[in-house]
Amino acid sequence: MAFGTLDGDDDEVMSEINMTPLVDVMLVLLIIFIITIPVINHAVKIDLPRASNTPNESKPQSINVSIDAQGKVYWNQTEVDETALANNIALAAQQEPQPELHLRADREVRYERVAEVMAAAQHGGLGKIGFITEPKH
Numbered sequence: 001m002a003f004g005t006l007d008g009d010d011d012e013v014m015s016e017i018n019m020t021p022l023v024d025v026m027l028v029l030l031i032i033f034i035i036t037i038p039v040i041n042h043a044v045k046i047d048l049p050r051a052s053n054t055p056n057e058s059k060p061q062s063i064n065v066s067i068d069a070q071g072k073v074y075w076n077q078t079e080v081d082e083t084a085l086a087n088n089i090a091l092a093a094q095q096e097p098q099p100e101l102h103l104r105a106d107r108e109v110r111y112e113r114v115a116e117v118m119a120a121a122q123h124g125g126l127g128k129i130g131f132i133t134e135p136k137h
Helices: 020-040 082-093 111-124
Strands: 062-067 073-075 078-080 100-105 129-131
Touching: 062 082, 062 111, 073 082, 078 082, 082 111, 100 111
Parallel strands: 062 100, 100 129
Antiparallel strands: 062 073, 073 078
């Protein structure tokens, strides 16, 4: 009897799926997983010492600099002029850890004004500047 034919007629092909290769592959994979899983989880059992440790992370404070539509600059909601802005930036740059400058600008303000404030922050020594925006609805 030949595989794939019925009753010795060579023209008719058997339409059933041969499951033997599939079962062979699955058994080989099962054996591989049975062998490798215990090797992966192998660890030395030791009793580690216990200590209470709290990380001493001091988050740097953030400074809010806002620019309204008329180009007025606000340092933490207090209006400042150019010299006061430069002095505040210089004082903030000396702090450890250095605070992050959060820049909020009105959508109608000229880009030139935003660039001036960014340049003042860079010249004063503040390296971290973040732009605050509102999400689109």
